[in-house]
Amino acid sequence: MLDADVEVDRREFTVAVALRVAPGERLALFGPSGAGKTTVLEVIAGLVPPRRGHVMLGGRVLTQTSAPRRAVPPWQRRVGMLRQDPGLFPHLTVRQNLEYGAGPRPEPAGTERLAADLGIGGLLAARPAGLSGGQAHRVALGRLLLARCEALLLDEPYTGLDAGLRRVLTDFVRSLAADRGIPVVLVAHELAEAQAFADRLAVLDRGRVLQDGAADTVVRRPASRRVAELVGYRGFVPYPAGGAGAVAGVHPDRVSPGAQGGRGLVLSGQVRASHPAGAGWEAGLAVGPDLVWCRLPEAPGTEATVTVLDPPCFGADGVLLPRSTQVSA
Amino acid sequence: MSWAVRPAPEPGPASGAALAPGLRSASSALSLVAAAVIWIALLGPVIALFFHITPAAVSSALRTPGALTPLVVSLQSGLITLAVLACFGTPLAWMMARGRLPAPRIWEAGVLAALLLPPLVVGLLLIFMVGPLTPIGQVLGHFNLSATNTFFALVIAEVYESAPYYVLGAQAAFAAVDPRMEQQAALLGDRPSRAVRRVTLPLAAPGLAMAMAVAWARAMGAFGAVIIIAYHPYGLPLQIWTTLQETGLASALPFALVLLVVALPLPIAAYLWSARARRRRGG
Numbered sequence: 001m002l003d004a005d006v007e008v009d010r011r012e013f014t015v016a017v018a019l020r021v022a023p024g025e026r027l028a029l030f031g032p033s034g035a036g037k038t039t040v041l042e043v044i045a046g047l048v049p050p051r052r053g054h055v056m057l058g059g060r061v062l063t064q065t066s067a068p069r070r071a072v073p074p075w076q077r078r079v080g081m082l083r084q085d086p087g088l089f090p091h092l093t094v095r096q097n098l099e100y101g102a103g104p105r106p107e108p109a110g111t112e113r114l115a116a117d118l119g120i121g122g123l124l125a126a127r128p129a130g131l132s133g134g135q136a137h138r139v140a141l142g143r144l145l146l147a148r149c150e151a152l153l154l155d156e157p158y159t160g161l162d163a164g165l166r167r168v169l170t171d172f173v174r175s176l177a178a179d180r181g182i183p184v185v186l187v188a189h190e191l192a193e194a195q196a197f198a199d200r201l202a203v204l205d206r207g208r209v210l211q212d213g214a215a216d217t218v219v220r221r222p223a224s225r226r227v228a229e230l231v232g233y234r235g236f237v238p239y240p241a242g243g244a245g246a247v248a249g250v251h252p253d254r255v256s257p258g259a260q261g262g263r264g265l266v267l268s269g270q271v272r273a274s275h276p277a278g279a280g281w282e283a284g285l286a287v288g289p290d291l292v293w294c295r296l297p298e299a300p301g302t303e304a305t306v307t308v309l310d311p312p313c314f315g316a317d318g319v320l321l322p323r324s325t326q327v328s329a
Numbered sequence: 330m331s332w333a334v335r336p337a338p339e340p341g342p343a344s345g346a347a348l349a350p351g352l353r354s355a356s357s358a359l360s361l362v363a364a365a366v367i368w369i370a371l372l373g374p375v376i377a378l379f380f381h382i383t384p385a386a387v388s389s390a391l392r393t394p395g396a397l398t399p400l401v402v403s404l405q406s407g408l409i410t411l412a413v414l415a416c417f418g419t420p421l422a423w424m425m426a427r428g429r430l431p432a433p434r435i436w437e438a439g440v441l442a443a444l445l446l447p448p449l450v451v452g453l454l455l456i457f458m459v460g461p462l463t464p465i466g467q468v469l470g471h472f473n474l475s476a477t478n479t480f481f482a483l484v485i486a487e488v489y490e491s492a493p494y495y496v497l498g499a500q501a502a503f504a505a506v507d508p509r510m511e512q513q514a515a516l517l518g519d520r521p522s523r524a525v526r527r528v529t530l531p532l533a534a535p536g537l538a539m540a541m542a543v544a545w546a547r548a549m550g551a552f553g554a555v556i557i558i559a560y561h562p563y564g565l566p567l568q569i570w571t572t573l574q575e576t577g578l579a580s581a582l583p584f585a586l587v588l589l590v591v592a593l594p595l596p597i598a599a600y601l602w603s604a605r606a607r608r609r610r611g612g
Binding site: 045047073074075076077078079080081083085087089090091100101127128129130143144147 | 509512518527532606610611
């Protein structure tokens with residue numbers, strides 16, 4: 001179990017985050033750039049001291065600011081960290097890189113087996129300068145595994161890699177976390193990446209966790225309007241049944257063409273803008289003064305009627321309304 | 330200079346378009362000439378040396394009694410100087426590169442001052458610092474040591490003349506090592522001293538070797554401060570100077586050749602090795 005409850009002062013705001021990740025569980029810290037996600041990882045890794053709080057891993061106290069104070073240095077934490085830059089040692093071969101943290105006498109057969117699992121078996125004698133981006137990431141990952149780390153921190157590691165490679169590496173880390181039963185924390189600013197990887201999503205904004213829950217719950221039932229904006233809701237329409245100032249959130253992916261009373265909120269309006277998006281179309285619908293974006297299977301005409309499926313509704317204070325006052329399904 | 334000019338561009342329809350490549354090739358030819366001039370000017374003296382020296386003159390000069398003593402003195406003092414620089418200069422350079430020193434500008438200014446002061450002036454000022462009448466000189470006197478006109482004094486002068494070159498070169502070498510590499514080593518279980526040994530030093534090694542080589546060349550050729558505080562025992566530069574004064578240019582030249590032969594191989598080897606190491610790491 002990785003258990004962290006820390007506060008770190010940054011220039012514009014204080015990062016105050018509490019998170020618990022069970023062995024084998026994968027948590028994604030999701031939020032906009034500059035929300036303090038990386039800071040949280042650096043505190044867990046021991047690279048940044050917190051102003052207040054504690055970090056525990058598998059029963060070991062790594063950081064504690066209350067008495068008895070403790071600050072285990074990074075080299076004794078057994079916490080692996082993978083960043084966007086794989087950070088391989090350029091003066092060492094792939095084999096030497098893999099075995100860097102494996103202790104004084106690494107078992108050659110173990111290294112070769114892992115390299116084969118990672119698909120870099122033929123590269124053990126190569127130097128990092130000759131590797132592709134994907135190969136370098138596999139070496140960096142293998143290096144953490146041979147170092148027998150007890151928690152894995154991934155700081156947007158796959159930014160800049162192509163989608164296929166991303167999927168392969170994500171699957172590999174998923175199976176690995178499950179096999180070894182180690183907690184994994186992924187930092188991501190892209191929702192798709194976070195969802196592809198994690199069981200659980202913690203939405204971070206300006207240093208605070210706004211919501212923490214199962215990945216689909218967070219997207220379908222954002223706890224607040226701000227969370228909804230962060231996870232991709234691109235329009236809010238008045239919802240009088242929820243009280244004065246209440247709004248319903250429209251996620252472009254949760255929209256079905258045509259009026260389907262009973263499945264959600266039916267909206268009609270002029271199409272102000274549209275362009276192809278993926279295999280379908282994205283259209284901006286003028287509803288009242290606002291433009292509401294939705295994704296449709298076909299190109300829309302000048303007017304369109306759509307049904308927003310089971311939209312989350314927020315009160316005037318921006319907080320999710322209770323289930324009973326939501327749009328009746 | 331036609332070999333320097335690129336093949337004439339295809340005649341274009343607009344004259345303005347044709348003029349620009351012509352100007353460009355003229356300016357590239359000019360810069361090539363300038364580069365060749367400075368290169369020949371820099372290497373000219375060395376080339377001249379080989380035209381004015383005969384093997385017979387070298388062997389007869391080196392066979393005179395005591396002729397090899399300055400060579401031995403220079404080598405010994407140079408090696409000790411390098412050891413001193415490696416032990417004391419390397420940590421200073423590392424701390425300067427990593428910003429671990431309070432008031433870093435002041436430390437840098439100190440190193441730069443040693444670089445900018447004329448060696449002759451350094452020699453004069455060293456008399457005030459370590460001469461026999463100074464407190465340091467008196468302490469040394471208690472141990473029957475003297476920092477003037479001794480081998481010890483020669484080492485001090487060589488350290489002063491070469492240290493800034495080593496420290497600034499080593500600082501640049503350390504600064505070029507990404508601190509994230511050290512961080513990564515720590516996360517993989519290396520305490521800082523071990524990370525320095527396994528990551529920082531190997532990565533900085535090509536730059537350190539170059540800094541060491543430059544320091545070696547400076548120490549071998551040290552003259553300004555040496556002539557003031559360490560006239561005896563003679564190293565090679567003073568041997569050249571006194572031979573020139575006493576018997577003239579012809580007899581001094583063989584020693585100049587010896588100095589080059591001693592001073593240059595290490596820098597050249599360091600250059601070749603560090604170029605190879607950098608290539609293997611892909612820049």
